[in-house]
Amino acid sequence: MKLKYSGNFESLQLLVMLTGIVGEWCRGENHHQYRANSGAVLNWWKSTGTVTFQGPDAEAANLKAVFVKVAADPQSLHLVE
Numbered sequence: 001m002k003l004k005y006s007g008n009f010e011s012l013q014l015l016v017m018l019t020g021i022v023g024e025w026c027r028g029e030n031h032h033q034y035r036a037n038s039g040a041v042l043n044w045w046k047s048t049g050t051v052t053f054q055g056p057d058a059e060a061a062n063l064k065a066v067f068v069k070v071a072a073d074p075q076s077l078h079l080v081e
Helices: 009-019 057-070
Strands: 002-005 023-027 031-036 041-045 050-054 077-080
Touching: 009 023, 009 031, 009 041, 009 057, 041 057, 050 057
Parallel strands: none
Antiparallel strands: 002 050, 002 077, 023 031, 031 041, 041 050
């Protein structure tokens, strides 16, 4: 299943900030990336809303779990097949 985020970039930045996981954003035309100091990476594609995570397994899993918990609003975040 894919994780989708339908909000805008500014609200995504706020959600990531609320995770408490420190890092920096790299902003592109359609693809934005958050690189956590732990080595975890969150990727978001504006055109599709797709969110993916990468990096060391434990760190990426932690970022994903905390992000999903913080972004539990069903209107902005959902899983699709």
